[in-house]
Amino acid sequence: MTGFPYIHQPDSMMCGIACLKMVCRYYDNDLSMERLSELCHATAEGVSLLGIFGHNPFESDECVNCNVFPICGGGCPIDRNKNWGQNKKYCSIYKRNLSEILPDFYKYEYSSK
Secondary structure, three states: OOOOOOOOOOOHHHHHHHHHHHHHHHOOOOOOHHHHHHHOOOEOOEOOHHHHHOOOHHHOHHHHOOOOHHHHOOOOHHHHHHOOOOOOOOOOHHHHHHHHHHHHHHHHHHOOO
16 A cells, blocks of 8 residues: 555564554554553553453443443444544544434434334
8 A cells, every 4th residue: 555654563462563553653643652552452462352442431430421322332442543542532423413313313213104
């Protein structure tokens, strides 16, 4: 792929972290290998998908106490991880637009029945 950055992995267990660093750098988020290792809960065996996407929304008081938590389930893991290290909130659009979305959903779902 033209323009996709190449990151050399320092050892065989860092292949997942090196790949994530390439993706982050491509999207202009140049986190260090050390920071990515922390965020992904890397171990001596490397990185797992659970380590990458293992956010547990039930551990977040903000998520658990949110009125749209049953809809969003704690946010999109892709959005969460795309903005790693930027201290951004990952609240669903439903939270801000619930009063508009629910009537539209109801009309869509039940108007043809």
